[in-house]
Amino acid sequence: MKNAEISGLFSEMADIMEILGEDVFRINSYRRVARVIGDMPADVEEMLSTGKLSQTPGIGKSSLAKIEEFVKTGKMTAHQELLRKIPQTLLELLKIPGMGPKGVKAVYERLKVKSIAELKKVIENGKLASLPGFAEKKAALIAKGIAFLETSTGRIRVDQAFEAANIVIGFFKVLPGVRKIRMAGSLRRCTETIGDVDILVEAGDGKKVIDAFVGADFVQQILAAGDTKGSAIIETSTIPVHVDVRVVPAKSFGAALQYFTGSKQHNVQLREMAVKAKLKLNEYGLFRGEQMAAGGTEEQIYEKLGLDYIEPILREDRGEIEAAIKHKLPELVCLRDINGDFHMHTAASDGACEIEEMVEAARNRGYKFICITDHSASSAIANGLSPRRLVKHIERIRRVASRFKDIAVFAGAEVDILADGKLDYDNKLLAELDFAIGSIHSGMTSPREKVTMRTLKAMDNPYLHCIGHPTGRLIGEREPMDLDIAAVIKHAAETQTALEINASPYRLDLKDVHVKMAIESGVKLVIGTDSHNVMQLAYMGFGVAAAGRGWATKDDVLNTLPLAKLKSWLAAKRKK
Numbered sequence: 063m064k065n066a067e068i069s070g071l072f073s074e075m076a077d078i079m080e081i082l083g084e085d086v087f088r089i090n091s092y093r094r095v096a097r098v099i100g101d102m103p104a105d106v107e108e109m110l111s112t113g114k115l116s117q118t119p120g121i122g123k124s125s126l127a128k129i130e131e132f133v134k135t136g137k138m139t140a141h142q143e144l145l146r147k148i149p150q151t152l153l154e155l156l157k158i159p160g161m162g163p164k165g166v167k168a169v170y171e172r173l174k175v176k177s178i179a180e181l182k183k184v185i186e187n188g189k190l191a192s193l194p195g196f197a198e199k200k201a202a203l204i205a206k207g208i209a210f211l212e213t214s215t216g217r218i219r220v221d222q223a224f225e226a227a228n229i230v231i232g233f234f235k236v237l238p239g240v241r242k243i244r245m246a247g248s249l250r251r252c253t254e255t256i257g258d259v260d261i262l263v264e265a266g267d268g269k270k271v272i273d274a275f276v277g278a279d280f281v282q283q284i285l286a287a288g289d290t291k292g293s294a295i296i297e298t299s300t301i302p303v304h305v306d307v308r309v310v311p312a313k314s315f316g317a318a319l320q321y322f323t324g325s326k327q328h329n330v331q332l333r334e335m336a337v338k339a340k341l342k343l344n345e346y347g348l349f350r351g352e353q354m355a356a357g358g359t360e361e362q363i364y365e366k367l368g369l370d371y372i373e374p375i376l377r378e379d380r381g382e383i384e385a386a387i388k389h390k391l392p393e394l395v396c397l398r399d400i401n402g403d404f405h406m407h408t409a410a411s412d413g414a415c416e417i418e419e420m421v422e423a424a425r426n427r428g429y430k431f432i433c434i435t436d437h438s439a440s441s442a443i444a445n446g447l448s449p450r451r452l453v454k455h456i457e458r459i460r461r462v463a464s465r466f467k468d469i470a471v472f473a474g475a476e477v478d479i480l481a482d483g484k485l486d487y488d489n490k491l492l493a494e495l496d497f498a499i500g501s502i503h504s505g506m507t508s509p510r511e512k513v514t515m516r517t518l519k520a521m522d523n524p525y526l527h528c529i530g531h532p533t534g535r536l537i538g539e540r541e542p543m544d545l546d547i548a549a550v551i552k553h554a555a556e557t558q559t560a561l562e563i564n565a566s567p568y569r570l571d572l573k574d575v576h577v578k579m580a581i582e583s584g585v586k587l588v589i590g591t592d593s594h595n596v597m598q599l600a601y602m603g604f605g606v607a608a609a610g611r612g613w614a615t616k617d618d619v620l621n622t623l624p625l626a627k628l629k630s631w632l633a634a635k636r637k638k
């Protein structure tokens with residue numbers, strides 16, 4: 063179907079004409095054509111050939127001729143002529159959330175801005191904010207819109223997605239008529255990046271809920287608003303986020319939640335199973351003929367398909383369905399199992415808080431232990447500790463630790479793995495520590511052999527307990543090192559070195575599929591939040607989800623050990 067393409071051409075023509083300040087009447091009629099064709103369920107080409115298109119309200123003679131030209135030749139002369147009247151780069155500006163044709167016209171005419179790069183300049187030098195209609199707040203909004211566009215893949219970090227979801231959920235919680243609210247999509251599955259946020263609402267009057275949603279003050283741009291579905295770009299503290307809201311009735315809520323949680327591949331497998339059992343599965347329910355077999359809850363759906371309930375974080379078509387048939391799904395590690403955190407920084411290196419503050423915050427989370435792991439000397443930009451400073455720091459940690467009876471505070475360090483694979487502190491000093499993480503923070507673009515050799519060699523040091531953020535990736539910012547992950551896992555098993563799941567939403571490193579490989583080789587995992595302030599201790603949830611996505615059970619994760627057992631593991635590691 064060419065509907066979307068043709069609709070797009072008309073709306074682009076309307077945009078260009080608006081930027082050029084052309085006739086409002088024609089602009090509106092083009093917008094109308096775009097909308098009519100975009101919403102049309104039938105194939106526009108077929109409508110044209112049967113003559114029905116000429117009778118469709120909103121499609122005038124001249125529009126009809128343009129559509130006919132496009133269908134026949136693949137070109138639309140009017141569109142091409144309009145394109146020639148403006149700099150090509152101007153159209154990019156329209157993609158910025160918060161920037162419409164009027165805004166583009168204003169910055170083009172009055173500030174000579176022709177591209178995103180030029181727009182960024184006038185935001186920085188304050189010229190945009192001095193333009194009528196572009197007060198400080200609006201300029202800031204557009205800056206966020208640009209940041210949104212520039213997040214390389216258009217996908218956002220999971221913490222950003224959760225913030226957006228919580229804004230919308232908070233709104234629905236107090237909206238009359240809303241009975242149930244759930245996250246769905248990739249956010250519910252806790253994938254490492256999120257395309258858009260999906261929220262499901264149970265309510266009687268869908269239109270009322272959608273109208274309220276798109277009218278909310280956090281909405282920056284409405285993308286669609288129907289009777290049961292609304293899409294909008296909403297404002298958060300970092301970037302604009304695309305949120306889809308769907309309203310469903312109680313009897314289909316479970317089916318819709320299952321369907322819109324995905325993943326698509328998981329759903330395809332489930333649907334095939336249903337077909338084989340002479341059933342039909344869709345977002346309204348599980349049906350045998352006309353009869354509904356399940357739909358109210360997800361549990362019913364999995365049960366009627368002959369499957370054990372599959373946790374959302376496992377729904378990736380990675381063997382979970384076979385395991386559910388055979389009752390062999392793992393009992394996943396969960397946040398309640400976590401007794402402590404292995405990775406955090408204090409003001410001694412590049413953290414924002416004092417040791418005491420970190421301990422208090424961890425205690426409030428109900429932890430039984432934490433490891434203070436500041437940077438070592440060669441991480442100079444992170445204010446890494448020289449051997450002499452580390453000695454003092456260890457003393458300070460021990461003093462603080464002695465004041466807390468109900469939580470153990472271990473003196474640790476995040477020690478740089480140097481270019482030759484040696485550690486940044488000598489073994490005598492490492493022996494003073496309760497816990498040592500080895501991390502690569504430099505030379506990450508070196509060839510595969512080099513970065514792999516450094517990691518393997520570090521594991522040969524008996525004083526090292528764990529490899530921190532093993533691949534070094536920064537989501538959306540830096541590619542992982544070209545590490546031979548299979549070799550690293552094999553050697554971790556041989557040396558009984560733990561591998562970290564760095565829970566920071568910027569890292570999530572190891573990632574889910576590598577977690578699964580590690581577990582299958584019998585490697586133990588350490589979840590560390592890499593907190594640089596007390597708030598970030600909450601990243602633990604992301605780390606636990608990454609572990610679960612890699613099928614980790616309680617036994618695979620050292621954070622779940624009772625204190626006595628953890629102490630013996632830490633000591634035993636050094637005797638190997």
Ligand code: DGT
Nearest residue numbers: 247248255256257258321322323324325326329330
């Ligand atoms: P994202 O937003 O790219 O991070 O990933 P998802 O998984 O949230 O994808 P999204 O938002 O496009 O759709 C939400 C869920 O809806 C998806 O996980 C499964 C379901 N879904 C969407 N389109 C289809 C489809 O064509 N077939 C099936 N079986 N399910 C679909």
Ligand code: CA
Nearest residue numbers: 247248258259
């Ligand atoms: Ca989504």
Ligand code: CA
Nearest residue numbers: 258259260306
């Ligand atoms: Ca979506």
Ligand code: ZN
Nearest residue numbers: 476501530531
């Ligand atoms: Zn680090």
